[in-house]
Amino acid sequence: MSKKNPKDKTVSLPGHPRPSSAAWANEAGLLAAASPGFLAEHGATMPVPPPGVVQSRPEAPCRLAEIDPDAPGSSDGKAQAEAELAEVRARIRDLQERLYAERKRSLLVVLQAIDTGGKDGTIRHVFEGVNPQGCQVASFKTPSAEELDHDFLWRYHRQVPARGMIGVFNRSHYEDVLIVRVKRLVPEAVWRPRYDLINDFERLLTLSGTTVLKIFLHISKAEQKERLEARLADPTKNWKFDPADLVERESWDAYQGAFQDALTLCGTRLAPWHVVPANRKWFRNLAVARLVADTLEAMDPRFPEQTADLAGITVPD
Numbered sequence: 582m583s584k585k586n587p588k589d590k591t592v593s594l595p596g597h598p599r600p601s602s603a604a605w606a607n608e609a610g611l612l613a614a615a616s617p618g619f620l621a622e623h624g625a626t627m628p629v630p631p632p633g634v635v636q637s638r639p640e641a642p643c644r645l646a647e648i649d650p651d652a653p654g655s656s657d658g659k660a661q662a663e664a665e666l667a668e669v670r671a672r673i674r675d676l677q678e679r680l681y682a683e684r685k686r687s688l689l690v691v692l693q694a695i696d697t698g699g700k701d702g703t704i705r706h707v708f709e710g711v712n713p714q715g716c717q718v719a720s721f722k723t724p725s726a727e728e729l730d731h732d733f734l735w736r737y738h739r740q741v742p743a744r745g746m747i748g749v750f751n752r753s754h755y756e757d758v759l760i761v762r763v764k765r766l767v768p769e770a771v772w773r774p775r776y777d778l779i780n781d782f783e784r785l786l787t788l789s790g791t792t793v794l795k796i797f798l799h800i801s802k803a804e805q806k807e808r809l810e811a812r813l814a815d816p817t818k819n820w821k822f823d824p825a826d827l828v829e830r831e832s833w834d835a836y837q838g839a840f841q842d843a844l845t846l847c848g849t850r851l852a853p854w855h856v857v858p859a860n861r862k863w864f865r866n867l868a869v870a871r872l873v874a875d876t877l878e879a880m881d882p883r884f885p886e887q888t889a890d891l892a893g894i895t896v897p898d
Contacts, residue, residue, distance in 0.1 A: 637848025652864030676877035681715035684745035694798035
């Protein structure tokens with residue numbers, strides 16, 4: 582039997598026999614204590630989604646046709662929801678400050694929706710007042726020539742939030758199993774294995790201290806029609822209208838099928854999907870804000886402990 586090299590200080594996270602680069606950097610203890618995904622895998626629970634939001638279950642099919650895109654209750658709840666939204670935003674601001682000060686973990690909010698689903702509006706309303714130093718938004722359009730020269734996850738990994746940050750993906754790595762599938766930009770032999778690669782990618786992020794909160798904004802086809810017509814009718818919103826949206830609308834059923842597969846195949850225990858009824862914008866905004874605030878509270882970021890003795894210190898004139 583060969584003796585272990587005493588210079589080999591490689592360690593593995595418990596339950597994960599393959600060593601990680603973070604472990605080589607002597608951070609295994611930090612990750613084990615700080616990574617919410619690591620804790621979830623070993624018994625911790627994910628936050629309970631707010632009423633009306635459907636959370637995916639591992640290996641259980643997600644059927645969008647069975648989820649009502651209208652908010653529970655009547656429109657009478659709009660005023661109350663908007664008042665509560667202000668309170669939830671205050672929670673987010675407080676927790677974001679703690680996360681930024683702690684600088685050990687990060688939160689990645691993944692937003693997906695069909696065209697006019699409300700991603701931009703959601704970001705604007707939910708993160709209003711959040712310190713821009715601790716929050717970044719990345720939008721993903723048609724990939725550039727440089728991005729196409731790399732693996733499909735390269736451009737997304739570059740935008741993952743650093744420790745202490747909240748990152749928001751306006752569209753995300755899921756585009757590579759959505760639009761490329763529906764528009765047949767690549768053959769099935771290329772996009773089909775990407776579900777497993779995406780799960781591996783999100784597992785890597787989670788075990789590295791980044792909580793992945795995935796949100797799908799669910800609207801009806803009739804609601805999309807109303808929103809497109811509103812953009813045509815209002816001159817101040819004409820810039821939002823793209824004739825290509827009408828072409829994409831013809832593939833509504835194909836997109837619904839692609840979304841369903843992504844929600845089903847990538848709704849893991851470490852990074853489940855949350856389907857938010859989004860026909861009513863006031864409900865959408867409050868539901869997403871609650872998800873963000875509850876996730877941050879589950880992460881429980883702490884202000885750093887003071888290491889120096891500040892007693893008796895005075896600031897000179």
